[in-house]
Amino acid sequence: MANNTIDGNPTKKFFIEMITRDISIEDAIIDLLDNSIDGATQINKESLENFYVNIKIDENGLLIEDNCGGFSLLRAQKYAFRFGRPEKAPTIENSVGRFGIGMKRALFKMGKKFTVESQKENEHFCVNVNVDDWCQKEKTIQDSDGKSIKVDDWSFEYETINSTLSEDGTIIKVEELNDDVRILFGNDGFLSRLSSCITKMLCFSIVKGLKIKLNGELLEENSPELLISQESKPYFIKGTVDDVNYKIVAGLGKTGEPKLSGWYVFCNNRLVLEGDQSYLTGWGVNSIPKWHIDFVMFRGFVFLDSIETSKLPLTTTKKGLDASSTVYRKVLPHMRNGMIKVTSFLKSITGLKEEAKDYRRMITDTYDKMNIEEIRLYSPEIVGEMSFTPPTLDMNKIAEKRNNVRVAYDVNKKTAEVAKRNAEVSSYKDLGITTFNYYIRMEDLDNE
Amino acid sequence: MNKSATTINYEIRPCKFVERRMFLASLSRILGAVKQGKNYQYIGFGGCSFTDFKLFHRELQIDKMISIEGDDYSNSKLDYNKPFNCIDIRRGQSYEVLPKLDLSIPSIIWLDYDGVLRNYMFTDIETIFYTVPAGSIFILSCNRELKRGNYAELDDTYDSKKNTERNQPLTPKELKAVFNDLVPFKIDKDACSSEKSFDTIKTMLDKKINCVLKDRFQSKGDVLNFELLYNIKYQEKGGAKMYTYGGFIYNETTNLKSVYINDFDFITKNNNDPVYTIDVPVLTHKEALLLNQYMFNEEREKIIIEKKIVSEKDLINYKKIYKYCPSFHDVRF
Numbered sequence: 001m002a003n004n005t006i007d008g009n010p011t012k013k014f015f016i017e018m019i020t021r022d023i024s025i026e027d028a029i030i031d032l033l034d035n036s037i038d039g040a041t042q043i044n045k046e047s048l049e050n051f052y053v054n055i056k057i058d059e060n061g062l063l064i065e066d067n068c069g070g071f072s073l074l075r076a077q078k079y080a081f082r083f084g085r086p087e088k089a090p091t092i093e094n095s096v097g098r099f100g101i102g103m104k105r106a107l108f109k110m111g112k113k114f115t116v117e118s119q120k121e122n123e124h125f126c127v128n129v130n131v132d133d134w135c136q137k138e139k140t141i142q143d144s145d146g147k148s149i150k151v152d153d154w155s156f157e158y159e160t161i162n163s164t165l166s167e168d169g170t171i172i173k174v175e176e177l178n179d180d181v182r183i184l185f186g187n188d189g190f191l192s193r194l195s196s197c198i199t200k201m202l203c204f205s206i207v208k209g210l211k212i213k214l215n216g217e218l219l220e221e222n223s224p225e226l227l228i229s230q231e232s233k234p235y236f237i238k239g240t241v242d243d244v245n246y247k248i249v250a251g252l253g254k255t256g257e258p259k260l261s262g263w264y265v266f267c268n269n270r271l272v273l274e275g276d277q278s279y280l281t282g283w284g285v286n287s288i289p290k291w292h293i294d295f296v297m298f299r300g301f302v303f304l305d306s307i308e309t310s311k312l313p314l315t316t317t318k319k320g321l322d323a324s325s326t327v328y329r330k331v332l333p334h335m336r337n338g339m340i341k342v343t344s345f346l347k348s349i350t351g352l353k354e355e356a357k358d359y360r361r362m363i364t365d366t367y368d369k370m371n372i373e374e375i376r377l378y379s380p381e382i383v384g385e386m387s388f389t390p391p392t393l394d395m396n397k398i399a400e401k402r403n404n405v406r407v408a409y410d411v412n413k414k415t416a417e418v419a420k421r422n423a424e425v426s427s428y429k430d431l432g433i434t435t436f437n438y439y440i441r442m443e444d445l446d447n448e
Numbered sequence: 449m450n451k452s453a454t455t456i457n458y459e460i461r462p463c464k465f466v467e468r469r470m471f472l473a474s475l476s477r478i479l480g481a482v483k484q485g486k487n488y489q490y491i492g493f494g495g496c497s498f499t500d501f502k503l504f505h506r507e508l509q510i511d512k513m514i515s516i517e518g519d520d521y522s523n524s525k526l527d528y529n530k531p532f533n534c535i536d537i538r539r540g541q542s543y544e545v546l547p548k549l550d551l552s553i554p555s556i557i558w559l560d561y562d563g564v565l566r567n568y569m570f571t572d573i574e575t576i577f578y579t580v581p582a583g584s585i586f587i588l589s590c591n592r593e594l595k596r597g598n599y600a601e602l603d604d605t606y607d608s609k610k611n612t613e614r615n616q617p618l619t620p621k622e623l624k625a626v627f628n629d630l631v632p633f634k635i636d637k638d639a640c641s642s643e644k645s646f647d648t649i650k651t652m653l654d655k656k657i658n659c660v661l662k663d664r665f666q667s668k669g670d671v672l673n674f675e676l677l678y679n680i681k682y683q684e685k686g687g688a689k690m691y692t693y694g695g696f697i698y699n700e701t702t703n704l705k706s707v708y709i710n711d712f713d714f715i716t717k718n719n720n721d722p723v724y725t726i727d728v729p730v731l732t733h734k735e736a737l738l739l740n741q742y743m744f745n746e747e748r749e750k751i752i753i754e755k756k757i758v759s760e761k762d763l764i765n766y767k768k769i770y771k772y773c774p775s776f777h778d779v780r781f
Contacts (some may be wrong), residue, residue, distance in 0.1 A: 169670060211473075276689045284628065285628075285629060286569075286570070286630065286656070287567050287573075287630055287656065288571065330668075332663075333578065333666060333667035333668075336574065337575075337578050340547055340571055340574060341547040341548075341573055344543050344544050344547045344548075345544070345547075347544060348539075348540065349524075385550070385551065385552060385579055386550060388547075390548075395538075395539035395544070396520075396522075396523060396539055398539075398540070399520040399521075399540075400520045402520070403519075403520045404512065404520075411746060
């Protein structure tokens with residue numbers, strides 16, 4: 001039998017290249033912050049006021065320090081450094097870590113040397129990895145015929161540390177950065193981008209009080225808002241599918257910022273889809289129109305929560321959704337329903353033609369704004385079909401405007417001035433109306 | 449979109465008249481067996497004539513009626529023409545009004561669009577089928593022509609100044625460009641020709657309804673099905689080629705098992721049945737009376753045809769629709 005087998009084991013180099021390929025550096029860093037947040041949430045679900053994460057980034061490396069509780073040596077030995085989550089791994093309730101890949105992938109992505117130091121209760125230890133050495137590392141085992149063979153050694157070594165940190169937490173250090181990462185870390189634009197990603201993706205944790213500093217700057221949450229008034233309420237529905245609680249709120253947001261328009265999907269409070277305007281959230285699918293600037297005020301929020309992270313439609317990069325998951329397929333029709341209701345109102349606004357812009361501005365300026373925490377806690381009496389009550393619109397006026405078209409033409413200015421004087425009108429607009437009416441009368445088209 | 453303000457009295461289009469009467473005949477039986485009329489709401493496009501509203505209010509005892517009005521008639525004109533106080537006129541296009549309506553009560557909905565097939569009609573279907581309860585009736589009528597000239601979004605893709613080009617049926621590629629994934633993956637090259645366009649529209653409507661009902665099952669757990677009852681085409685003399693599609697939304701407890709309607713030849717018995725054509729022959733009042741008197745008497749029929757009073761084709765068509773046929777008279781008052 002042994003002669004018939006073909007070795008299919010991956011090489012470590014291939015493995016690292018594959019897992020690090022499809023994640024951006026920003027997402028890799030946020031993946032590390034997710035671990036900090038998961039740790040802090042285990043200590044206090046309600047408030048993260050007493051926790052901090054400090055990130056320091058420069059061309060020499062990355063340093064992340066937190067006081068979020070750290071992880072135990074047992075966890076490090078059994079799960080944290082394993083590639084992939086073992087089936088029997090204990091669940092971290094309401095976390096976003098699911099696949100057991102995030103931290104390793106982030107570290108391998110960035111540098112050739114990394115250190116993970118953690119202190120939890122009385123345990124304080126450190127894992128030092130030199131990536132090149134680790135890739136070469138082999139061990140000897142006996143095959144089924146009793147022969148000694150050398151195979152890749154995938155283990156990591158740790159050292160216990162005798163000194164004590166002032167608070168339980170984790171310190172991650174990456175050095176000898178990969179060339180592309182070093183260039184990126186030296187770029188100021190990257191810091192702005194990273195800051196923007198963190199403040200959006202982790203907005204809930206910041207709202208809950210977590211202090212995240214990037215190179216000494218305290219980051220403030222940056223999340224989309226929803227407009228609400230006494231007369232106008234968003235679409236709302238909630239329920240449970242397959243152990244996942246869902247809540248959908250869809251309505252209007254401020255005008256003028258097309259990038260903010262679309263769907264926002266949160267899994268256990270982590271933003272995984274931001275301002276989505278693609279087929280993934282139903283745009284342009286099965287009779288729902290593709291996203292269009294007329295829908296600039298559309299804002300939809302989906303909150304998916306589950307104690308068991310594996311039930312959530314997360315992808316390994318936590319960016320985007322596993323759209324084929326049963327949970328998402330069951331939630332999407334509700335999203336579509338909300339979308340039809342809100343976009344039908346937005347189409348009506350377009351019917352106001354030249355007055356549409358002012359109307360959108362009026363709603364933006366006069367309505368109250370709900371922040372992300374208020375949206376999440378929103379729980380009106382009316383749920384489902386009739387929950388969306390749009391602002392009032394004069395549909396009669398819209399019907400009249402819809403039956404009008406704009407006729408435009410360019411003519412010589414001097415000739416137009418002569419015609420204006422002759423027609424005794426004061427503006428080019430009136431001249432246009434006069435000349436059009438003149439044509440209709442002369443051609444006897446009045447009754448056509 | 450809705451009944452055009454510029455067309456003549458809508459009530460006297462003979463094919464539409466016949467169709468309306470066919471609906472009435474079949475709906476009377478369905479409502480009698482399934483629910484009382486009073487529990488239903490009727491949603492339609494009343495225009496200024498409210499013809500279907502008058503008929504269904506009187507004959508089906510429906511008191512809750514909503515007319516969607518997308519045209520720019522003045523409010524006073526609409527109110528003046530409103531025949532019954534129970535009719536609630538909602539201004540806006542169907543896709544603007546339907547999402548605001550309470551569709552959770554049993555409904556008879558007839559979306560009698562004036563124009564050709566459009567994407568928003570499928571959105572209307574989604575709005576309706578995602579919410580209406582079992583026992584509801586859905587009917588959609590539209591112009592069945594799938595020609596390039598009707599779809600401005602394709603103007604840049606061919607020589608749209610030439611009428612011969614504009615009158616060409618859509619190619620499958622063009623149909624997909626307009627309707628995307630609403631179009632079945634496998635489709636005949638001549639799917640939009642006048643011989644097949646109604647079938648193509650039917651397939652697209654079938655597909656959309658199935659899809660929404662599946663989604664509804666997934667998200668709400670409602671087990672519902674749709675039974676096709678109306679699959680009808682007609683063309684008014686000199687008018688547009690129309691197609692009507694409609695049926696009954698049912699579940700295990702509210703269905704048509706105990707309703708006998710198969711004696712109506714315009715009712716589709718099986719989803720694959722061929723389309724039913726309404727063809728109202730042009731007959732004088734005297735000719736119609738003659739046929740009424742002697743129809744189904746083979747000898748008499750033969751004589752009428754031989755004498756060339758009425759053609760055989762007109763006789764056959766008249767036999768199909770005479771029970772629902774209008775008789776117009778000039779009344780001076």
